[in-house]
Structures are given as structure tokens and as C-alpha cells.
Amino acid sequence: MADHTPDTAHAEDGQPTAARLRKLPTRLxxxxxxxxxxxxxxxxxxxxxxxxxxxxxxxxxxxxAVSQAELSSxxxxxxxDMVAVVNELAERRLLERxxxxxxxxxxxxxxxxxxxxxxxxxxxxLTAAEDAVFAPLTAPEREQxxxxxxxxxxxxxxxx
Amino acid sequence: MADHTPDTAHAEDGQPTAARLRKLPTRLxxxxxxxxxxxxxxxxxxxxxxxxxxxxxxxxxxxxAVSQAELSSxxxxxxxDMVAVVNELAERRLLERxxxxxxxxxxxxxxxxxxxxxxxxxxxxLTAAEDAVFAPLTAPEREQxxxxxxxxxxxxxxxx
DNA sequence: CTGATATCAGCATAACTGACATCG
DNA sequence: CCGATGTCAGTTATGCTGATATCA
Numbered sequence: 001m002a003d004h005t006p007d008t009a010h011a012e013d014g015q016p017t018a019a020r021l022r023k024l025p026t027r028l029x030x031x032x033x034x035x036x037x038x039x040x041x042x043x044x045x046x047x048x049x050x051x052x053x054x055x056x057x058x059x060x061x062x063x064x065a066v067s068q069a070e071l072s073s074x075x076x077x078x079x080x081d082m083v084a085v086v087n088e089l090a091e092r093r094l095l096e097r098x099x100x101x102x103x104x105x106x107x108x109x110x111x112x113x114x115x116x117x118x119x120x121x122x123x124x125x126l127t128a129a130e131d132a133v134f135a136p137l138t139a140p141e142r143e144q145x146x147x148x149x150x151x152x153x154x155x156x157x158x159x160x
Numbered sequence: 161m162a163d164h165t166p167d168t169a170h171a172e173d174g175q176p177t178a179a180r181l182r183k184l185p186t187r188l189x190x191x192x193x194x195x196x197x198x199x200x201x202x203x204x205x206x207x208x209x210x211x212x213x214x215x216x217x218x219x220x221x222x223x224x225a226v227s228q229a230e231l232s233s234x235x236x237x238x239x240x241d242m243v244a245v246v247n248e249l250a251e252r253r254l255l256e257r258x259x260x261x262x263x264x265x266x267x268x269x270x271x272x273x274x275x276x277x278x279x280x281x282x283x284x285x286l287t288a289a290e291d292a293v294f295a296p297l298t299a300p301e302r303e304q305x306x307x308x309x310x311x312x313x314x315x316x317x318x319x320x
Numbered sequence: 321c322t323g324a325t326a327t328c329a330g331c332a333t334a335a336c337t338g339a340c341a342t343c344g
Numbered sequence: 345c346c347g348a349t350g351t352c353a354g355t356t357a358t359g360c361t362g363a364t365a366t367c368a
Binding site: 034038067068069079080082083103105106107 | 348349350351352353358359
Binding site for chain 1: 177178179183184185190191192193194195196197199200211215218223230233283286289290295297301302304305308309311313314315316
């Protein structure tokens, strides 16, 4: 063993975790994601938004008017869940849903001016949350982590 | 921009994801954890087990007989959820729950011989799942990732 | 009385599945 | 008929909160 991490560690609240458990990489992934998600969700909640709202608005911001199915495949949100997200964003006047005249199965989703403003706001909040999440890492370390995670995510595609 | 990643990428199943979204580090964390969790859960499910089972058995394997509260604080599983986990493991004869004669509030949890055997089996399964999860990474990269995640997890302690 | 323990009930979110009517 | 689309209903797991009876 050539590293400096001790075999047991005390969480500030309780008893030490078993060594094997504590350094289990898949467990670290889960824990880190939980903490990251919590900070992100709290940040977005302050603006009456959720992660999915951002994903949809960001996609609309880059791709313009798209169908719900396209939104779904671009964001990774299931078609069945997309309905509610689009509902919530439409209620808030951040996007508009109108039937596609060219294909009457489809809805055409368009971002509104307020939607673009909200997107910019959420982007700021996300950047701040990101800083909090990755606070213990230097900038090169953050980039390194992002690269490694990107490799993992790209390798195991998206199941849908 | 000095790296080689394109601004859009095609998931094998659908439309490209928006660039901003695709490289969002907190999103990558979530996605990677979901994929990791899925592989781990599938592997453990084949042995009629779950992540929590492993956490409890591994803790018992290292610390011997402990109370449920201690199990809770060592594994990070809530006391209220620990009840069901201990029930499931007791049903399978992998541990024994008996009242603590010295403190009648407590249950003393002891791992059985079969529990130790199961722990070894789950360890093997977990190692295999880990190999699948981190397949696209080299050994040094895996260690690097583990180190970075450990820093994150240690920094944002466990809320309980 | 304070505080810890085990237990139970419940809640919110998320990921996911299946079915169905409509339409190309 | 096949397949895509939007929608609805529902399942499971998980993280988390609160209450309660028991006991140190």
C-alpha cells in the first residue's frame, strides 16, 4: 500500500466505516453523486427549478424548436416523464407547446424569451453549485475528473 | 479549447445532447453513478443481495458484533432503514439478531458462518462489477478517479 | 429529565416499464 | 401492418423525516 490514506476514517458524525467499504470505488461514485445532486437540487430549488428543467431549457436554447420525443432523446429524460416537465415549464411560461402542423402526432416545443432569461439564471446557479461541489479540487483536478467521468459515461451508453 | 472532444456527440440510441449539458460535470457525476449503480445492483441481484446487504456484512466482517445503531453510523444507512436490512439478512441466516443483555435497548448483531461465506462471494461479484464499470480506464486512472472521489466525499461529510 | 435505541409510517424524487390512442 | 408520438398509470429503490415505546 503506497498511499497515505488511513485504513479507517471518522465521519464527523459517527463511527468509522469499514476499510473495504470506505474505499470501494463504486460506493464513492454513489456518495459523490448524492452530494453533488443535493447541492445542485438545492441551488435550482431556490429558483423554483429542477435539474430536468435545466436540461430541457438548455436543449431548447441550443437546438431551437423540437418535438418532445427529440427533447427526450437529447436529454435522456424518458418520454413518459417529459410530459410533466414540459407541463411545468409551460405553466411558468418558459416554453410553448403547440401542435406540429406537418405531423399531427408531434408537439413543437419552443423556448420563450422568459425561458431564455431563466436559462441564463439557472446557468449561473449551476456554476455556483458546481464550485461548491468541486471546492476541494484544483482546476486541473476538476478537468481531470470531468475527463474520466466523460470516458465512463460515453463507454456505457444511455439505456432507453 | 485544447482538448479533442467534439461539441456534440451522438448517443448510440438517439439525438446528440446539447454541448453545455453534455460536459456539465455534476451531470456526468449523476450519469456515471447511475450506470455504476446499475451494474453493481445487477451483479448483487444475481446473488439475491443488494448494496446495503454488502455494506452491513462488510462492516460486521471487520468489526464483529455491533448494535444496529453502530451499524447505521458505520455504513451511512439510516437507522430507520437498517431494520429492514437486518430483517432480510436474518431471514437468510447471514446474521443473527439477539438482545444485548448489558443494554436492553440494543440488539447485538453477529455475522454467521454463512454470512462470512456470502460476504466473500459478494466481494467477488463486486470486484467483477467494478471491472465492468471502470473498464474504459487504466489502473492508474482508476486510482486517480478513486482519489478524487474520496476527496469530494470526505469534504462534504455525511449528513445524518 | 435527557438521550439513545429499535421500530414503524410515510414522503419525495428518480429511474424505469407498460399500455394505449393517435397518427404517418 | 409497422412504428413513432404524446400521455397516463404504476412500480421500485432510495434518501430522508418524524413519531413512538423502551430503556440507560
